[in-house]
Amino acid sequence: xxxxxxxxxxxxxxxxxxxxxxxxxxxxxxxxxxxxxxxxxxxxxxxxxxxxxxxxxxxxxxxxxxxxxxxxxxxxxxxxxxxxxxxxxxxxxxxxxxxxxxxxxxxxxxxxxxxxxxxxxxxxxxxxxxxxxxxxxxxxxxxxxxxxxxxxxxxxxxxxxxxxxxxxxxxxxxxxxxxxxxxxxxxxxxxxxxxxxxxxxxxxxxxxxxxxxxxxxxxxxxxxxxxxxxxxxxxxxxxxxxxxxxxxxxxxxxxxxxxxxxxxxxxxxxxxxxxxxxxxxxxxxxxxxxxxxxxxxxxxxxxxxxxxxxxxxxxxxxxxxxxxxxxxxxxxxxxxxxxxxxxxxxxxxxxxxxxxxxxxxxxxxxxxxxxxxxxxxxxxxxxxxxxxxxxxxxxxxxxxxxxxxxxxxxxxxxxxxxxxxxxxxxxxxxxxxxxxxxxxxxxxxxxxxxxxxxxxxxxxxxxxxxxxxxxxx
Amino acid sequence: xxxxxxxxxxxxxxxxxxxxxxxxxxxxxxxxxxxxxxxxxxxxxxxxxxxxxxxxxxxxxxxxxxxxxxxxxxxxxxxxxxxxxxxxxxxxxxxxxxxxxxxxxxxxxxxxxxxxxxxxxxxxxxxxxxxxxxxxxxx
Numbered sequence: 001x002x003x004x005x006x007x008x009x010x011x012x013x014x015x016x017x018x019x020x021x022x023x024x025x026x027x028x029x030x031x032x033x034x035x036x037x038x039x040x041x042x043x044x045x046x047x048x049x050x051x052x053x054x055x056x057x058x059x060x061x062x063x064x065x066x067x068x069x070x071x072x073x074x075x076x077x078x079x080x081x082x083x084x085x086x087x088x089x090x091x092x093x094x095x096x097x098x099x100x101x102x103x104x105x106x107x108x109x110x111x112x113x114x115x116x117x118x119x120x121x122x123x124x125x126x127x128x129x130x131x132x133x134x135x136x137x138x139x140x141x142x143x144x145x146x147x148x149x150x151x152x153x154x155x156x157x158x159x160x161x162x163x164x165x166x167x168x169x170x171x172x173x174x175x176x177x178x179x180x181x182x183x184x185x186x187x188x189x190x191x192x193x194x195x196x197x198x199x200x201x202x203x204x205x206x207x208x209x210x211x212x213x214x215x216x217x218x219x220x221x222x223x224x225x226x227x228x229x230x231x232x233x234x235x236x237x238x239x240x241x242x243x244x245x246x247x248x249x250x251x252x253x254x255x256x257x258x259x260x261x262x263x264x265x266x267x268x269x270x271x272x273x274x275x276x277x278x279x280x281x282x283x284x285x286x287x288x289x290x291x292x293x294x295x296x297x298x299x300x301x302x303x304x305x306x307x308x309x310x311x312x313x314x315x316x317x318x319x320x321x322x323x324x325x326x327x328x329x330x331x332x333x334x335x336x337x338x339x340x341x342x343x344x345x346x347x348x349x350x351x352x353x354x355x356x357x358x359x360x361x362x363x364x365x366x367x368x369x370x371x372x373x374x375x376x377x378x379x380x381x382x383x384x385x386x387x388x389x390x391x392x393x394x395x396x397x398x399x400x401x402x403x404x405x406x407x408x409x410x411x412x413x414x415x416x417x418x419x420x421x422x423x424x425x426x427x428x429x430x431x432x433x434x435x436x437x438x439x440x441x442x443x444x445x446x447x448x449x450x451x452x453x454x455x456x457x458x459x460x461x462x463x464x465x466x467x468x469x470x471x472x473x
Numbered sequence: 474x475x476x477x478x479x480x481x482x483x484x485x486x487x488x489x490x491x492x493x494x495x496x497x498x499x500x501x502x503x504x505x506x507x508x509x510x511x512x513x514x515x516x517x518x519x520x521x522x523x524x525x526x527x528x529x530x531x532x533x534x535x536x537x538x539x540x541x542x543x544x545x546x547x548x549x550x551x552x553x554x555x556x557x558x559x560x561x562x563x564x565x566x567x568x569x570x571x572x573x574x575x576x577x578x579x580x581x582x583x584x585x586x587x588x589x590x591x592x593x594x595x596x597x598x599x600x601x602x603x604x605x606x607x608x609x610x611x612x
Contacts, residue, residue: 120501127504129519142564149568187515219486226493
């Protein structure tokens with residue numbers, strides 16, 4: 001057993017401990033056997049909370065390092081435990097129901113495939129060489145190494161590598177791993193990334209356990225994991241798939257809040273959306289759209305009772321300290337490749353409208369050009385969205401509008417950029433756009449599960465609203 | 474109706490999984506048979522696609538951690554973009570301070586470039602690997 005093994009083990013224990021404490025504080029976990037279902041969510045939430053806090057700490061000048069990580073983790077655990085003592089235990093574990101044999105076979109097969117794919121991915125992450133994407137070498141890793149060594153954000157160094165305007169969370173996360181293993185060892189990062197990916201899959205299983213039957217969820221996740229681009233990117237050091245994990249789980253939490261109006265889901269979404277904002281600019285874009293859509297849907301469904309959801313607005317605002325840090329340290333705050341100053345000029349936008357139409361066409365066509373699985377996922381997700389709309393109209397509309405606006409928002413990025421559009425799309429559309437495909441796919445069993453729980457003809461999106469209407473004279 | 478749709482979707486999913494799972498499992502199985510590597514080798518080996526990794530290790534050993542260094546990258550046919558090579562050295566040699574100004578550096582790495590053409594007087598020239606040298610500049 002080496003220092004690296006011990007460091008990885010300590011890191012691997014610390015993250016779910018922090019996440020579970022937060023879930024305890026939110027009243028979603030109670031240290032009972034059924035909490036095993038929340039292990040993936042605990043890991044992902046712990047990682048997101050610690051990395052976000054460390055990023056913000058570095059931005060305000062607090063040095064990072066093992067001591068800071070442990071102190072922050074301890075503070076989060078204490079806060080979670082103290083808050084949990086005041087929170088009512090309102091989250092019942094999923095009810096055990098007798099399964100139809102076909103459903104048991106489907107769930108069993110799905111679960112077995114997931115397990116096999118996860119083990120294969122872990123083996124590959126340990127045994128094969130880490131993937132040296134150019135952005136990893138020019139941007140993410142040098143900054144992580146710098147944070148690991150200096151325990152601070154070195155403005156001169158930060159500005160000298162690629163795309164300094166990108167937020168610091170991904171390098172901070174890698175630097176924390178280096179702190180735990182005691183050195184700059186990029187070869188251990190694919191294992192950490194794969195663990196995060198498996199945590200994401202388990203988080204989906206745990207979150208959907210009460211709303212969708214396992215025979216829907218497990219085969220769906222098995223297909224996602226078997227899709228080559230998803231499986232290979234489990235170990236990727238580019239933060240795009242990590243961003244997808246954060247956004248998708250946040251979106252699931254938001255849908256659960258729309259359905260149940262349990263404030264705890266807002267807490268989960270807030271932590272994950274804050275991490276997404278601090279990971280990549282796409283996190284800010286997709287996350288902001290999600291917040292606005294959920295707020296609108298929330299006020300439509302829950303009226304004034306949706307007011308607590310305004311807390312989600314804090315997540316996009318997490319970018320402000322970072323922009324302030326960039327400005328005060330005279331580091332470039334935005335990409336010169338984007339004409340952000342000319343966005344209010346109709347003439348400028350009209351002149352390059354062909355870029356928008358080309359990007360939209362490219363992005364619509366892309367899922368149908370590669371291997372068939374992606375096309376199957378897109379078509380089935382669309383079919384599910386349309387099929388559940390009569391029973392859960394507000395939730396289906398919210399999911400559809402979020403995905404649609406995010407898609408258009410991404411196309412607009414290509415619209416306003418100066419880079420040659422075909423090359424730019426070729427290099428980035430796949431890894432950024434797949435976030436929306438993963439989201440649509442992971443949300444499908446949840447939507448189906450929620451719709452199946454409603455009896456035909458019943459269209460209310462909120463059980464609480466439904467109860468209120470029924471009890472009125 | 475929804476239940477039928479859900480059942481069809483699950484059937485499609487399982488069929489699609491069955492048709493795709495074998496290659497990924499095979500990759501995992503084949504990788505499991507590979508011998509374990511030293512962490513240092515595992516860290517460096519993937520970078521050999523861009524630059525000779527022995528030079529990273531030698532430069533790390535020869536240039537003191539508090540020193541300032543510069544790097545001049547020449548042309549090597551068929552090699553990676555010079556900017557990537559430079560960024561790799563910069564990443565690997567942290568916390569040593571990199572400067573773009575050769576005249577301000579205590580050490581200068583000459584990457585496929587004759588040391589005589591660096592434009593600095595040096596007291597020592599040490600080979601880091603084929604085509605890569607480091608010179609210690611006259612203080």
